[in-house]
């Protein structure tokens with residue numbers, strides 16, 4: 124691994140960074156139990172295990188003092204009325220933040236604290252979102268045809284806790300309500 128300064132580019136409209144060490148592809152099957160409409164989820168999965176989102180990582184040591192960065196791409200789509208989204212996670216080291224810079228597309232970041240405080244922020248090109256320590260986060264793509272592309276940076280020691288969200292879900296959901304985007308309470312939250 125390099126220990127000299129380095130640069131890379133993100134040659135939009137192609138969102139693949141010129142330097143990257145790892146490409147993660149998350150399909151519908153990896154989001155089991157996350158979408159509210161379980162019957163529709165099963166039906167879609169039986170038809171095709173669609174690609175929901177991808178991450179390109181620029182690898183650095185996973186230690187405090189380092190910064191991990193990369194590109195997240197959430198593809199357009201819905202399960203029932205619920206838009207395609209990332210699994211979402213708390214950081215294993217809760218007291219670590221994250222910064223997102225939105226490059227392309229439109230969507231929302233759904234966030235909450237372990238105490239159940241919730242926040243949903245719009246993601247639009249050229250905007251920056253600061254996720255403070257302790258806030259779990261999930262990106263949701265609400266465009267009908269365009270990917271949601273973000274650049275993220277977080278501390279090297281943060282780690283990912285996916286299990287808590289897999290178990291309890293997020294308090295808020297982003298849904299298509301007859302062509303209008305709505306943020307609703309998740310009836311299955313912590314149940």
Ligand SMILES: [Fe+2]
Pocket residue numbers: 212213214221260277
């Ligand atoms: Fe994160």
